[in-house]
Amino acid sequence: MSSKIAQIRLVHSHPEVYEPCDDSFALVDALLADRVNLLEHRPTLCMEVGCGSGYVITSLALMLGEDDSGIHYLATDINPHAVQVTHATLEAHGVHAELINTSIASGLEKRLARSVDVIVVNPPYVPTPEDEVGREGIASAWAGGENGRSVIDKILPIAEKLLSDRGWLYLVTLTTNNPSQICLQMREKGYASRIVIQRSTEEENLHIIKFWRDFEIQLTTKEVPTNKTVPSRVMDTLLSQVHRLSFKKSSNSSSS
Numbered sequence: 001m002s003s004k005i006a007q008i009r010l011v012h013s014h015p016e017v018y019e020p021c022d023d024s025f026a027l028v029d030a031l032l033a034d035r036v037n038l039l040e041h042r043p044t045l046c047m048e049v050g051c052g053s054g055y056v057i058t059s060l061a062l063m064l065g066e067d068d069s070g071i072h073y074l075a076t077d078i079n080p081h082a083v084q085v086t087h088a089t090l091e092a093h094g095v096h097a098e099l100i101n102t103s104i105a106s107g108l109e110k111r112l113a114r115s116v117d118v119i120v121v122n123p124p125y126v127p128t129p130e131d132e133v134g135r136e137g138i139a140s141a142w143a144g145g146e147n148g149r150s151v152i153d154k155i156l157p158i159a160e161k162l163l164s165d166r167g168w169l170y171l172v173t174l175t176t177n178n179p180s181q182i183c184l185q186m187r188e189k190g191y192a193s194r195i196v197i198q199r200s201t202e203e204e205n206l207h208i209i210k211f212w213r214d215f216e217i218q219l220t221t222k223e224v225p226t227n228k229t230v231p232s233r234v235m236d237t238l239l240s241q242v243h244r245l246s247f248k249k250s251s252n253s254s255s256s
Contacts, residue, residue: 005032005059012088013053016081018141020055022201023172027122028059030170030196030208035063041168043071043117048097049104049155051075052141054086056120061095073097074112076105078140104158116162122172124151148177156182160189169211170196179207186211190218 005028013019031038046064048057057075064071075097077083083101090097105112124133124141125148133145144151152173159169169191173179183193192214199206 004035004063006055006062006089006093008055010089010092011053011055011058012085012092014081014085016138017079017085018052018082018138020053022199022204023122023125023206024052024055026197026199026206026208027056027120027170027172029199030210031056031060031120032063033196034170034210038064038118038168041117041166043168045112045116045164046071046073046118047105047112047116047120047162048073048075049119049121049159050082050123050141051077051086051099052079052082052122054082054089056122057086057097058089058093058095060118060120061090061097062093074100074116076100076102076108078103079136079138082141104155105162109158109161112162114162114164116167117164118168118170119159119163120170121155121159123155124148125172125174125177127176144177148174152177152182156186160191163213165213167213171209171211173207173209175205175207179209183209183211187217190214192217 008020011020043064046057046060048060051057054075057073061071061073073096075086076099077086078101080101083099086097087099100108102108124144126144127146127148128144130145130150133150152171155171163169171182173182179195186193190213191211193209193211195207196210197206197208199208
């Protein structure tokens, strides 16, 4: 299975580019865990927002195939150094992606509207002062503003516009980001969700969440009263995964 993802020794680096870390590894592991479904999904356009070192988009291209599979890959990053490093990482692994130096998908909305089948995002999710968000260089890779949600809240509506009717979004979140609230907000827009992987480290508790459009949810949300009060059973379904995982984490900590 290791041949299906990027090799760390071939991942290039730069002082101003975020190197693969626990969150990057968790996202790639989530894609691997869902690889059979991804292959059956037969995407034609896959996109990474915030490509950094190129570890994730390269791994995705390796596990799904490239030209012979009919899949086109595209990656963006606000950091020009990241675009250069990603290019070198892709080249070192013998795969290709179209790379664009831009913020999220600025300038691409019309071209990519409702056409992206898979979007992967490891966003800046670390809670920081708002004035650190969007700074140049490596800080742009982690500064997430209040509750780490400033950039995430900008990415989600853009992703919704880019995703095809059968599009899937894989998003890295931190517990502090309130992933259950994110799932609820996406549900109000007609998206189902599930946690593909949850991973705890000494410093953070990560959730890799997969979103996809769900016709039944879209019908349900249209029937929700204008005050947008969501039935308790819906909230219970959304929160159950996060609560179970948090309980599991607590149990493991107690037993260790």
